[in-house]
Amino acid sequence: xxxxxxxxxxxxxxxxxxxxxxxxxxxxxxxxxxxxxxxxxxxxxxxxxxxxxxxxxxxxxxxxxxxxxxxxxxxxxxxxxxxxxxxxxxxxxxxxxxxxxxxxxxxxxxxxxxxxxxxxxxxxxxxxxxxxxxxxxxxxxxxxxxxxxxxxxxxxxxxxxxxxxxxxxxxxxxxxxxxxxxxxxxxxxxxxxxxxxxxxxxxxxxxxxxxxxxxxxxxxxxxxxxxxxxxxxxxxxxxxxxxxxxxxxxxxxxxxxxxxxxxxxxxxxxxxxxxxxxxxxxxxxxxxxxxxxxxxxxxxxxxxxxxxxxxxxxxxxxxxxxxxxxxxxxxxxxxxxxxxxxxxxxxxxxxxxxxxxxxxxxxxxxxxxxxxxx
Amino acid sequence: xxxxxxxxxxxxxxxxxxxxxxxxxxxxxxxxxxxxxxxxxxxxxxxxxxxxxxxxxxxxxxxxxxxxxxxxxxxxxxxxxxxxxxxxxxxxxxxxxxxxxxxxxxxxxxxxxxxxxxxxxxxxxxxxxxxxxxxxxxxxxxxxxxxxxxxxxxxxxxxxxxxxxxxxxxxxxxxxxxxxxxxxxxxxxxxxxxxxxxxxxxxxxxxxxxxxxxxxxxxxxxxxxxxxxxxxxxxxxxxxxxxxxxxxxxxxxxxxxxxxxxxxxxxxxxxxxxxxxxxxxxxxxxxxxxxxxxxxxxxxxxxxxxxxxxxxxxxxxxxxxxxxxxxxxxxxxxxxxxxxxxxxxxxxxxxxxxxxxxxxxxxxxxxxxxxxxxxxxxxxxxxxxxxxxxxxxxxxxxxxxxxxxxxxxxxxxxxxxx
Numbered sequence: 203x204x205x206x207x208x209x210x211x212x213x214x215x216x217x218x219x220x221x222x223x224x225x226x227x228x229x230x231x232x233x234x235x236x237x238x239x240x241x242x243x244x245x246x247x248x249x250x251x252x253x254x255x256x257x258x259x260x261x262x263x264x265x266x267x268x269x270x271x272x273x274x275x276x277x278x279x280x281x282x283x284x285x286x287x288x289x290x291x292x293x294x295x296x297x298x299x300x301x302x303x304x305x306x307x308x309x310x311x312x313x314x315x316x317x318x319x320x321x322x323x324x325x326x327x328x329x330x331x332x333x334x335x336x337x338x339x340x341x342x343x344x345x346x347x348x349x350x351x352x353x354x355x356x357x358x359x360x361x362x363x364x365x366x367x368x369x370x371x372x373x374x375x376x377x378x379x380x381x382x383x384x385x386x387x388x389x390x391x392x393x394x395x396x397x398x399x400x401x402x403x404x405x406x407x408x409x410x411x412x413x414x415x416x417x418x419x420x421x422x423x424x425x426x427x428x429x430x431x432x433x434x435x436x437x438x439x440x441x442x443x444x445x446x447x448x449x450x451x452x453x454x455x456x457x458x459x460x461x462x463x464x465x466x467x468x469x470x471x472x473x474x475x476x477x478x479x480x481x482x483x484x485x486x487x488x489x490x491x492x493x494x495x496x497x498x499x500x501x502x503x504x505x506x507x508x509x510x511x512x513x514x515x516x517x518x519x520x521x522x523x524x525x526x527x528x529x530x531x532x533x534x535x536x537x538x539x540x541x542x543x544x545x546x547x548x549x550x551x552x553x554x555x556x557x558x559x560x561x562x563x564x565x566x567x568x569x570x571x572x573x574x575x576x
Numbered sequence: 577x578x579x580x581x582x583x584x585x586x587x588x589x590x591x592x593x594x595x596x597x598x599x600x601x602x603x604x605x606x607x608x609x610x611x612x613x614x615x616x617x618x619x620x621x622x623x624x625x626x627x628x629x630x631x632x633x634x635x636x637x638x639x640x641x642x643x644x645x646x647x648x649x650x651x652x653x654x655x656x657x658x659x660x661x662x663x664x665x666x667x668x669x670x671x672x673x674x675x676x677x678x679x680x681x682x683x684x685x686x687x688x689x690x691x692x693x694x695x696x697x698x699x700x701x702x703x704x705x706x707x708x709x710x711x712x713x714x715x716x717x718x719x720x721x722x723x724x725x726x727x728x729x730x731x732x733x734x735x736x737x738x739x740x741x742x743x744x745x746x747x748x749x750x751x752x753x754x755x756x757x758x759x760x761x762x763x764x765x766x767x768x769x770x771x772x773x774x775x776x777x778x779x780x781x782x783x784x785x786x787x788x789x790x791x792x793x794x795x796x797x798x799x800x801x802x803x804x805x806x807x808x809x810x811x812x813x814x815x816x817x818x819x820x821x822x823x824x825x826x827x828x829x830x831x832x833x834x835x836x837x838x839x840x841x842x843x844x845x846x847x848x849x850x851x852x853x854x855x856x857x858x859x860x861x862x863x864x865x866x867x868x869x870x871x872x873x874x875x876x877x878x879x880x881x882x883x884x885x886x887x888x889x890x891x892x893x894x895x896x897x898x899x900x901x902x903x904x905x906x907x908x909x910x911x912x913x914x915x916x917x918x919x920x921x922x923x924x925x926x927x928x929x930x931x932x933x934x935x936x937x938x939x940x941x942x943x944x945x946x947x948x949x950x951x952x953x954x955x956x957x958x959x960x961x962x963x964x965x966x967x968x969x970x971x972x973x974x975x976x977x978x979x980x981x982x983x984x985x986x987x988x989x990x991x992x993x994x
Contacts, residue, residue: 217836220714297722368725369883372876498733505726548737551730558719558727 221559228556235533267409269527275415275484277523278422282477283500284507284515285429286348286470292446292510293466294360299371300351302497303378304471308344308478309488310382312336313391316482320394329397333483341475347378348471349464357460375494382490390489393482418480425476426516432469433512442466446510495547499526502554508564517565526550593807610796613638614789634905635788636861641901642795643856648881648893649806650849655879656887657810658842659822660716663875664728665850667735670870671708672701672851673757673858674739674748677865680758687755688746693763698855705851706844713843717836732872739867754866757858760791791860798856799894802849807890809845818842819888884968886977895976907960 286301315336319325324332355374359367400413433439444452445462453459481496482488499522507518526546534545557564584590594600612620614635620626629638647669655661680697681689692700712731716724739748749755761770774790785793809815817838820828829835858865877900885896972978 217714217717221718224714297726368722369876369879372872376873376876498729501726502730545737545741548734551734554730555715555727558723559715562719562723 225560232533239532239535269531270524271409271411271415273524273527274520275418275523276527277503277520278419278516279477279480279484279519280496280500280503280523281516281519282422282425282473282480283496284504284519285426285473285512287501287504288507288509288512288515289442289466289470291504293442293463294356294367296356296367297371297501298351298356298470299368299497299501300355300374300378301348301470301474302493302495302500303375304344304348304351304493305474305478305481305497305500306382306488306490306493307347307378308340308475309482309492310386310391310478311340311343311475312479312482313393313488315339316393325394326397329400333479337476337479340479341472344475344478345468345471348467348474352464352467375497379490379494386490388490390487393486393488396483396486414484418484421476421480422516425473429469429473429512438462438465499547499550502550505554506557506564508566511564511566514564514566521565522550522553525553529553591811593804593811607800611793614785614792615783632786632788635786635792637901637905639788639792639795640861641897642792642799643853643861644878644881644897644901645799645894646802646856647850647853648878648885648897649802649890650846650853651878651882652887652890652893653806653809653818653849654842654846656882656889656892657815657822658818658839660839660842661721661725661879662728662843662846663725663872663879664712664731665846665878666870666872666874667728667731668705668709668847668850669854669857669874670735670739670748670867671847672705672854673865673870674867675704675851676701676758676855676859677749677755678747680859681755681865686746687749691766693765694758694760695762697758698852701855702848702851705854706848709843709847709850710840713840714836716839716843729872729875732870732875736867736871744867748867749865752866752868754864754869757863757865758855760794760859795856795860798852802852803890803894806849810890814838814841880964882975884964884975886975889974889977891980892975892977895980899976903960903964 283301283305286304287297290296290298290301316325316332319332319336351374355370356367359370396414400417403410403412404416406416431439433442441452441457441462442465444455444457445459445466449459452462481492500519503518503522504515505518506522507514507516509515526549529549530545534549584595589595594603609620609623609626613626613629628634647665651662651665654665676697678688679690679692679700680694681687682691683689712728715727719727738744740751745751759770760774762772762774763770774794775787777784777786778790779785780790810819817828817833818841820831820833821835821838825835854870858869862869881896881900882893883896884899885894886892968975974981
């Protein structure tokens, strides 16, 4: 595969020149943006910085730190969702677009339960047990959603060309969104207020971080370690890796492939449930479309990290989250682009397209099927 | 060749658009009926279905069918013929719509517009979209299958976000509000009275035509032109090259077909179709340009039209568009009719199937949508839509066209089974 690619790449064709052009234009754009940002940091009034953007002010250290922390905590959440995409891709070789909706179901479950607890008064008096309770319940509900989804929508289509489950999963995603509208109504719903000791800013070593963001990062880290243990150190994990390697041989070795696939969906669903609760306590508002954009971005994170690779999914999530927090202000603002804060999502997709163009295997990707990549 | 339609005596005959006389005659009659549909003629009065569809209430839907047909013909060239599945068709349509409104719309304080006539903005929309397609196409040479679908999906989101930014809104209108679409009137230049007025009812060649009927004639003409163009592309050198790339790209390149060039051509032509369809969608159907209209659902809808109609054929997109656009309306009309019936078998069925606002048990809720347990007609349409895609994918990958081929072959071979 690699030798064939090298042999093909030796004479530069029109495509290569074109892609090289796109790459260099993008590289020039990014590099110039960063340079301008540095100029503008040194002195906002200097002629090079003020040529493109007159009212550029640069960032203070506190602002920059805030951006990085916001990006990392957002990215940790993307990473958690991306794990689901990556695992399903690793085992089944298709992209489950409805995974974002599983995340939304988790967030919605948390919303309903926490409001009920709030009405009963338990949310204030016993915060930690009730938080644990809603996390558990949301894990259960989103796991069930993922398993039912696999059973109803994807199992009948196993063995068909890969694009067909992809389109089906988009349909499933629309379906779950509509069911949510029908059951819960179209408006945005909010989580109850968090206790002060959790949401206040606190200083740890040399950084100051909001308690909720810290919680998000911690929970993500714990889940990641748990997942690593499951995949690398247990028998189920070994079976999962075997099925990802080759379904037929795995079944010959006595592995129940269907059960492993269901397990994979269930674990991905559980991660999405955790991420849903984290979303809920960080933004305190959910709506039926909550799952869609984070889902697509988490998918981008999985691709950025190298799809099918679990460490890559987390690393991709973190880098995508920080890129979309930092890039608009560092790269686009010095270029004089107006309304940069609206461009977060556009940045996420630009990163995706850039990574697919420059290094289609992602940051940690290894071998990829020859069907998908030229 | 009477009675032996499978037998061709020359290559020229085989590569004709319509190889047999019966096909020519049937298509001719069909086109005549389409032309006469919105007119008050003795002929149209006699055929109930035609009179029904030619009604002013149903004509907007027929217009939607025609616009969808143009868009899907374009997608078919890319996904059906060249095998490059793109989820970004809505993006190219959006590019077309925004270009059209920039060229043809009126400018104001916060909107750009040149106010040019239709014969400039319609091709302009196509050309702008085609340029966008050509720029995207090198990606298709490096990425295949799923990854191409993802990148083109990213385009859809990028497009909507750029349309909603402050500088994108100068072209596409304020986010969530949009702007007025360009007028369809045919003018020579920017004069006051148009050459052919498409905005109000009038008389053409002695027939009374409504504004919707006028739009219908324009769209019908364009659809026929685009369908013939698509057919000609498919049956000539370009189309054969694209099919070779679809079937096995490496083998095609070994046989001397430059993959890069033909993928650029496929993307360019397909996006041209999409751009024109997008411009027509905003100008003739929704009456406004709104960035959020051109979202992922749109792209998926075209894939569905293509799969249901039959990918890789010219007739497929036309039949599929009719099917996909009309089925929800048929279901809705049927539900309304069922709701009104009393007694008899239909009344029993209505009792079981429907739930009124007062709420007896039934699967379909006939009231307006409220948060509750029942799914109303609109929700059922979406469910039905997804269900149809899956059914066609599993049982008839060639779509409705495949069903037709099977039926035709059965009668052709009758009484022999093979």
